[in-house]
Amino acid sequence: MRRAFLSALTSLAESDARIVFLTADLGFTVVENFQAKFPDRFINTGVSEQNLLAVSTGLAKEGLIPFVYSIIPFVTLRPFEFIRNGPVLHQLPVRIIGSGSGFEYGHDGLTHYGLEDIGVLRTQPGMRIVVPADHEQAQNALNATYQLPGPIYYRLGKNETATIAGLNGRFGNGTPVSLVEGADILLLACGAITGEAVKASGLLGLQGLRPAVALVDTLQPLDRQSIAALVSKYRMVATVEAHYISGGLGSAIAEIIAEEKLDSRLMRIGVDRLWDGVTGSESFLLSRYGLSAEKIAERILKVVS
């Protein structure tokens, strides 16, 4: 979805001269078109993510809308204090693009996995967190949000072609988007892994269950009322996310269930911890850590039965 996002951004930049793109030397085959069209509004800061965020703070303070790009841990964790004291403290429209959710950089190893970005950034008041599920939704999410005040984090997946069945690009802007109607259990997902949740619902259907599937595309601010209204319809909710189970979607839903006094039981499906240094393809790792459609279905069946 990175190319689609950049394509939509390049279109926006035609008419909005405030848009500037910065990368900390990543984005090969993703950013070149923007660079060619707007060489004066494209900055490669080199491999220096602290400076990337500091410079973007200065650009935004001067009225520009900087989009800064790198792989998730490098653009969220390395410069975290720069995000806190820059765009967040000053409520400036810096747009942080994190590439590669969960295990999408599978073969690159543990340093490259995006597993705690949502949790870390959710601690920052005023930081909008947008987690598109496919390339169509990513474009609509960008168009709907890029002019909003304050900082935004876009968590982008690497798959450029897969689409989520039933989504058709709809961007809920925080309101849960229904993908599969059902009754017994709700699978609530965010990001590209929503595709696995939809497949898991099909597998569970073969076992006689009627799971519903919905996605949440904006993790902050949370549309608490809509989410609570949806969750309260089901006796059990399983959150599905390519993220540690702490701090992300599962934690957010737990907060809503507890604070809104809902009766629904919650099962958080995510990564509990990295057990060892084993790497592999994304699909291998999703399966290994229980996040493939088959494993999600198995885990849910075990709990339900």
Added chain:
Amino acid sequence: MDSTLDFARKLRRLIIEHSRLANVGHIASGLSIVDLVAVIFGQVLPQFPEDEASFVLSKGHAALAIYAALAELGKIDHKDLAKYCQDDTLYGTHPDYRIPGIELSTGSLGMGLGAGAGIACAAHIRRKAKRVYVLLSDGECDEGSVWETAMFAGHHHLSNLVAVIDYNHQQAMGSTEQVLNIDPICERWMSFGWQAFSADGHNHAELQRAFARANEPSDRPCVIVANTIAGYGVSFMERQVKWHYLPMSDLDYTRALAEIDGSR
């Protein structure tokens, strides 16, 4: 406008008075940059229309010196200075951007230069004239992010960016020579693509020449290494680590004011 020397004397007095009123430290850090602030706010920035120059206090812990200058220049009320380090006030030891005249909230070292580089870049992108002055501490140069920005600004020829380093050789736990040596400081910045030169940070004529030189057309950013003395202007505070931290006693206060007033 008073001469920058008179301006500096007023700032020194205000720093002592309000540090005493609030019973807080960070006094030596403020006194160290008083002459720099007097020249920057009294002589350098007034050369430009307001939207064509920016100032970032990257060494945020000396904010009182800036508050004092803003009060003297009428940007904030003198009454606001009395709020320094009180309850329910924007005026902490580190500055907040919601105070008129403060462009960025700083205090975490190593962030101001990069933000200043961003302001300088924005001027290039928008094809506007703007000069950006960023005041750093010497200990701040320990931060790797300072050097990320130094490399970036040098590479991109950000000639509208001027860094000023308050080189008083004193950081929080000892001298820069003991804690983490930053010399040869000018050579290091030059090797990153900057013009670099040093000046006596308490000699106003020399500082004014240094800023004039920094403002000459160039294809490089410029750093002025201002040789200063922590606590300058109050003899018993000079070069003493404790005045990075401690508040004054009544006796200290009286002696300090007497020295400043006697320096006319």
